[in-house]
Amino acid sequence: MTKSLIIYYSWSEAANTKHIAEIIRQQTEADVFRVKTVKPYPDTYAACVAKAGMDILSSTLPELQKIPADLNDYDTIFLGTPIWWGNMSQPIKSLVKQVDFSGKKLLPFCTHGGGGKGKYLAKLSETCKGAIIGTGIAFLKNGGPEAETQISDWLKQNGNML
Secondary structure, three states, X not given: OOOEEEEEEOOOOOOHHHHXXXXXXXXXXXXXXXXXXXXXXXXXXXXXHHHHHHHHHOOOOOOEOOOOOOOOOOOEEEEEEEEEOOEEOHHHHHHHHXXXXXXXXXXXXXXXXXXXXXXXXXXXHHHOOOOEEXXXXXXXXXXXXXXXXXXXXXXXXXHHHO
16 A cells, blocks of 8 residues: 655645645545745735745745655655745745655645646656656635545546555
8 A cells, every 4th residue: 555645835824735735634644744944934925925926036945944854655745835926835846956756656736826836737847857746736725615526536536646
């Protein structure tokens, strides 16, 4: 039996990406690792968006509190991020630059405020060379009342990855 891990970054405790990660955990019983930055992003949405934009423009990657020490126990990694300015969040960019996902099955998921998945999947393919990347899924905000069904369908679609 394969073992799965959900790795995600979510801006706040009540944020959308955390909500989606929790639904995936409920449906898969995967272990969970939440990416956290040493210096948190601002508490208000507008300030967070502004800081994220500045980090993206300056190519600044935040320092992470810790990263998963060893992925050897896991076959499948669910990798979740909010979409910031059309791409994965800077904390997830920082993570994928530090972690070797070679040989792992990656199932990407993201949340967004209306712009869709942007360049997330293309950039993930570029940065996670050697990983087997399954079909990703994007959710508008927290996915609404259909999120559980959409995740269930997505898991079935990627059944060969689990």
